[in-house]
Amino acid sequence: xxxxxxxxxxxxxxxxxxxxxxxxxxxxxxxxxxxxxxxxxxxxxxxxxxxxxxxxxxxxxxxxxxxxxxxxxxxxxxxxxxxxxxxxxxxxxxxxxxxxxxxxxxxxxxxxxxxxxxxxxxxxxxxxxxxxxxxxxxxxxxxxxxxxxxxxxxxxxxxxxxxxxxxxxxxxxxxxxxxxxxxxxxxxxxxxxxxxxxxxxxxxxxxxxxxxx
Numbered sequence: 001x002x003x004x005x006x007x008x009x010x011x012x013x014x015x016x017x018x019x020x021x022x023x024x025x026x027x028x029x030x031x032x033x034x035x036x037x038x039x040x041x042x043x044x045x046x047x048x049x050x051x052x053x054x055x056x057x058x059x060x061x062x063x064x065x066x067x068x069x070x071x072x073x074x075x076x077x078x079x080x081x082x083x084x085x086x087x088x089x090x091x092x093x094x095x096x097x098x099x100x101x102x103x104x105x106x107x108x109x110x111x112x113x114x115x116x117x118x119x120x121x122x123x124x125x126x127x128x129x130x131x132x133x134x135x136x137x138x139x140x141x142x143x144x145x146x147x148x149x150x151x152x153x154x155x156x157x158x159x160x161x162x163x164x165x166x167x168x169x170x171x172x173x174x175x176x177x178x179x180x181x182x183x184x185x186x187x188x189x190x191x192x193x194x195x196x197x198x199x200x201x202x203x204x205x206x207x208x209x210x211x212x213x
Contacts, residue, residue: 012078
């Protein structure tokens with residue numbers, strides 16, 4: 001069944017919709033709204049019991065900024081994510097990106113961050129200690145947005161795992177060529193590549209140091 005929630009408030013982009021607890025956040029052309037979804041907990045199928053659309057936009061305190069954004073452009077380029085108790089809403093800002101951040105625990109907008117690059121999407125990635133939030137750019141880079149109490153760029157620990165199998169026939173010798181490219185904007189930063197090559201008869205380790213340019 002389809003239930004109409006509102007006849008005068010719509011959603012600008014599906015990419016701005018996020019489930020936050022029992023609420024759904026989304027961007028409309030009147031600001032950021034949220035509506036609560038009532039669910040019958042006694043029914044394992046989760047039957048909806050109500051839609052409670054909040055009468056005022058969640059973004060009312062900063063609506064002068066939100067409504068100044070290009071909503072026509074936001075239809076295709078706006079992105080959002082819910083991460084670490086925060087709703088991130090990104091708008092294209094010329095050749096850069098503007099992100100509004102709502103803290104769901106404080107129930108307040110806490111920051112507006114501006115970046116000089118375009119964010120194509122948000123990406124979650126877990127390392128050995130915790131989950132982190134990255135921005136994916138149009139040219140295929142992942143940029144770490146926040147890292148605890150560090151101010152500015154932080155090291156991103158990552159590994160590239162590749163495997164080659166010889167069709168279950170260890171008598172067939174083969175040679176493989178591979179390549180690796182790294183880029184950094186800091187002149188003092190170096191990149192190190194460690195290659196572990198193994199075959200049935202021996203193993204070797206090759207550790208070159210690649211200076212940045």
